[in-house]
Amino acid sequence: MELERPLPHPITPEARPYWDGAREGKLMIPRCTACGKAFLYPRVRCPFCASRDIEWIRASGRGRLHAFEIAHQILNRAFKVKTPVVLAMVELEEGPRLLTNLVNVEPDPARLRCDMPVEVVFEKQTEEITLPMFQPAGGAR
Amino acid sequence: MTDRARLRALSNSTCIVGVDESDELGTLPHKSQLTLHVEAIHNAVRDAGLKVADIDGVFTAGQHSPATIAEAIGVTPRYVDGTTVGGCSFIIMVGHAMVALHHGLCDVAVISHGESGRSGVGVTPRRDTALPGQWEAPYGFGGAPTYFGLITTRHMHEHGTTLEQWAQVAVSTRKWAALNPKAKNREPITVQDVLRSRPVVWPFNVLNICLVTDAGGAVVMTRAERARDCAKPPVYVRGAGEGAEHVALTQMRDLTTSQATRLSGDKAFAMAGVRPADFQHVMLYDAFTSGPPIMLESLGFCKPGEGVHFFEEGRATPGGTLPINTNGGGLSYTHTGMYGIFPIIESVRQLRGECGPRQVPGVRLSLVNGMGGMLSAAGTLVLANQT
Numbered sequence: 001m002e003l004e005r006p007l008p009h010p011i012t013p014e015a016r017p018y019w020d021g022a023r024e025g026k027l028m029i030p031r032c033t034a035c036g037k038a039f040l041y042p043r044v045r046c047p048f049c050a051s052r053d054i055e056w057i058r059a060s061g062r063g064r065l066h067a068f069e070i071a072h073q074i075l076n077r078a079f080k081v082k083t084p085v086v087l088a089m090v091e092l093e094e095g096p097r098l099l100t101n102l103v104n105v106e107p108d109p110a111r112l113r114c115d116m117p118v119e120v121v122f123e124k125q126t127e128e129i130t131l132p133m134f135q136p137a138g139g140a141r
Numbered sequence: 142m143t144d145r146a147r148l149r150a151l152s153n154s155t156c157i158v159g160v161d162e163s164d165e166l167g168t169l170p171h172k173s174q175l176t177l178h179v180e181a182i183h184n185a186v187r188d189a190g191l192k193v194a195d196i197d198g199v200f201t202a203g204q205h206s207p208a209t210i211a212e213a214i215g216v217t218p219r220y221v222d223g224t225t226v227g228g229c230s231f232i233i234m235v236g237h238a239m240v241a242l243h244h245g246l247c248d249v250a251v252i253s254h255g256e257s258g259r260s261g262v263g264v265t266p267r268r269d270t271a272l273p274g275q276w277e278a279p280y281g282f283g284g285a286p287t288y289f290g291l292i293t294t295r296h297m298h299e300h301g302t303t304l305e306q307w308a309q310v311a312v313s314t315r316k317w318a319a320l321n322p323k324a325k326n327r328e329p330i331t332v333q334d335v336l337r338s339r340p341v342v343w344p345f346n347v348l349n350i351c352l353v354t355d356a357g358g359a360v361v362m363t364r365a366e367r368a369r370d371c372a373k374p375p376v377y378v379r380g381a382g383e384g385a386e387h388v389a390l391t392q393m394r395d396l397t398t399s400q401a402t403r404l405s406g407d408k409a410f411a412m413a414g415v416r417p418a419d420f421q422h423v424m425l426y427d428a429f430t431s432g433p434p435i436m437l438e439s440l441g442f443c444k445p446g447e448g449v450h451f452f453e454e455g456r457a458t459p460g461g462t463l464p465i466n467t468n469g470g471g472l473s474y475t476h477t478g479m480y481g482i483f484p485i486i487e488s489v490r491q492l493r494g495e496c497g498p499r500q501v502p503g504v505r506l507s508l509v510n511g512m513g514g515m516l517s518a519a520g521t522l523v524l525a526n527q528t
Contacts, residue, residue, distance in 0.1 A: 008275040015275060040391065041276055047392075067298075067396060069290035070343035076283045085281050087342070089291050089391060097391040101280045109343055114298035131279055 006078040007129050015042045017056045022130045025122045027059040029096055040096035061120035062137065063092040068114070070107045090118055090134050104135040148412040153528045155239045156368035156375035159189025159361030160486040163255065166356035166475045167325055170260040174204055175213050177255030177357030181482075182214055185359035190372025191249060196361075198222075198247030200238055202230030203256060203479050204264065210253050220247035226385055227513020228426060231360070231481040232520030236381030238362045248363060252485075255357035258478035262355075272389055285428060286342040286350055288390050288515045293344050293431040295396040300446030302434070304344055308335035309452040310430035311348050311472055316458050318469025320499035325352055326473045335430075349430040351471035351480070358482035360489075365528075376489045379506075380415065380523035382408025388517050399516035402439035406510065406521045413523035415506065417442040422491050422504045423463060424484035426511035427470040433457075436510055440521070464501045467491060481511040485522065492526040 011019055021028030031038040034051035038059070045052050066089045073083060086102040103121065105111065117137035124130045142150075161184035163169075163177045172180075178201070186193050198220040199207040207221035220241050224230055231252050238250035257264055273283070282288065296302055312332055318324035330348065338348040368375035384404030387393045394400060410416060417440060425433040434448025443450065451457045457465035468474045468487035475483060488507040490496050509522040 005281075006274075006278045008279050010271055010274065012271050012275060041272060041389065067291035067295040069287060069294060071281055071287060072340040072342065074281045074283075075287075076278060076281065079278070079281045079283075081281065084343075087281055087287055087290070089396075099277050099280055099282055099391060114295055125279075133280075 003125065004080045005125065005131070006076060007125060014044050018042055019129065021058070022122060022132050023128070025130070027061050027120050027132055028056050029059045029092070029094060030054050031057045038092075038094040038096050040098050060093050063090045063118055063134070065102065065112065065114055065116045065118050065134075066091040066097055068102060068112055070109060086112065088134060101133045102135065103133045104139070145411065148408070149414070151239055151243055151381075152379050152412050152414070153377045154243045154365060155362055155378050156365050157235070157360055157362050157378065157485070157489050157524065158368045158371040158373065158375055159185040159187070159191065160489045161185040161188050161359060162323070162483070162486065163357035166323060167354055168259050169257070169355035170262060172257070172355065173262050174255045174257045174264070175209070177257070177355065178205065178210055178253045178359070179213055181255060181357035181359035182210075182251055182253050185251065185361050188373060189361045191361065195249045196251045198238060198241055198250035200234040200250060200252040201254065202234070203254070205255070218247070220250070226518035228428070228479040228481045229511035229513040229518055229520040230479065232485060232509055232511045232522060233383040233518070235360065235362065235378060235485060235522055236383055236520065239378050239381055242362060242364050248367070250362045252360045252362070252482065253357070254359065254477070254479060254482035256477035256479055257355045258476070259353045259355045276389070285515070286345050289429045289431065290342045290345055291390060292396045292435065292515060293429070296431060296435060297344065299397055302446065302449055304336060305332055306449040306453055307344065307349055307430040308332040309449065310427070310433055311335045313452045313458040314427060314466050314470040314472045317467045317499055318473030320459065321469045321474055324469035324474040325354060327469075345429060351428045351476035352473070354475045354477055356475050356477050358486055360482065360485050374493055374526060376492045377525045377528055378522065379525045380409035380411070380413025380521075382406060382412065382521045383519065385513075385518040388514055390515050393516070397435065398445065399435065399439040399512070399519060401519040402436055402510065402512065402516060403441070405519040406440040409521040409523050415523055420463070420506050420508045422467065422488065422501050422507040423465045424488050424507065424509045425466060426480055426484065427466055427472050428476065428480065430472065432512065433465060435516070436512070440510060459499070467496065467499050467501060481520070484509050484511060488522070488524050492524055
């Protein structure tokens with residue numbers, strides 16, 4: 001099957017638990033055991049308190065749509081998903097923000113608003129890679 | 142010596158004495174990036190009444206090392222700087238050159254830009270792609286509009302700003318471009334033209350987004366005592382500041398307020414001993430229509446959410462009380478990719494009174510502010526035509 005998207009590349013060693021989790025349908029994020037704050041992207045040192053003591057936790061998968069765009073054209077030719085596509089920044093309940101797509105929703109600015117509740121869905125790309133995406137909380141609209 | 146006294150000692154110690162673009166701007170598939178540099182340096186050094194052989198400090202950002210530029214123009218510099226933090230790098234380098242000149246590390250500095258942004262002659266992506274490749278590209282992110290749109294929709298959510306207000310920025314900037322013979326797009330446009338132009342990434346249509354061109358530009362600097370012997374009236378660097386906050390947009394603390402911009406402005410204003418109300422002319426890095434209003438807010442020219450008023454009330458437009466982006470900006474004049482050299486050039490020309498039909502009357506103090514990346518890094522300059 002032809003891929004619709006560029007796969008995450010390279011998978012960096014410090015991010016391996018994130019992608020291993022996604023493959024199993026779990027949103028795994030690093031958290032500092034010293035200050036208790038979760039963060040993304042994964043790093044070997046806490047960006048808030050400088051501790052090197054990092055654990056991985058399973059995030060609830062709930063968050064809010066922090067900001068969004070509706071792309072009518074995509075520059076990257078490896079990205080073949082039919083436009084318009086909703087490009088999104090989601091702020092997880094646990095604090096970290098990530099870039100993603102908002103799916104199962106009408107790509108219409110009138111139907112979308114910043115801070116609307118969203119939840120994770122997992123879209124399998126290959127045996128190795130599953131991408132976390134988000135949809136409006138409570139399912140498709 | 143206090144920190145403030147250290148900053149103040151730099152103020153007015155150096156001057157911009159030469160500025161110019163490459164021989165042509167626009168679509169230039171017949172010119173390498175190095176040629177754009179060489180033309181711009183040649184022209185700016187001539188503007189200063191100096192010789193290329195006088196250059197002993199070379200500053201550039203982006204695709205070339207300063208050593209490559211020095212080699213191409215045939216000089217052996219004793220000071221080089223290749224700080225690359227996005228399009229504002231050249232603005233930041235005015236501050237770096239100020240420090241190097243002030244301390245006698247070099248005597249004549251050139252800051253040079255040459256980019257084949259449109260034609261792509263010799264352009265290679267060469268950087269660590271681990272973060273964008275892993276966390277952004279799989280979702281369709283890539284290219285500046287797919288990031289700056291997030292800043293913009295968040296601003297609309299928090300402050301109630303509208304598509305019509307962003308469009309006013311494009312309309313105002315085009316009015317200035319109409320007065321600049323070097324500007325690429327000079328026909329007047331309306332808010333409706335912007336709103337009806339081709340959708341790219343909502344909230345941006347094509348007229349909300351800067352041009353993509355090929356061009357070069359260069360700035361020549363020296364210490365104030367030598368500047369007085371150059372061909373044109375000196376433009377004093379009264380203040381300079383820089384800052385860097387993030388690169389990945391997810392790491393920006395507040396999408397609608399740039400910490401880098403604020404830091405750069407605070408430092409430049411403190412060095413110069415000025416406030417936002419003191420300026421008669423402003424140049425802001427307009428890669429997108431929402432950029433200049435957000436920069437005005439982050440710099441303290443107005444409260445958050447009020448930056449758009451400068452444009453919709455006509456203050457920024459020809460005849461207004463605070464002309465902004467008088468060259469026609471990245472939106473209508475030229476934008477190679479790393480635009481930061483061009484607002485410096487325009488600011489210097491305004492302070493010298495060289496701008497013909499677009500000359501702002503009575504300019505004494507001009508502000509240059511630019512961003513690198515998505516408000517990630519920033520540089521601010523306070524430039525003046527007297528000490």
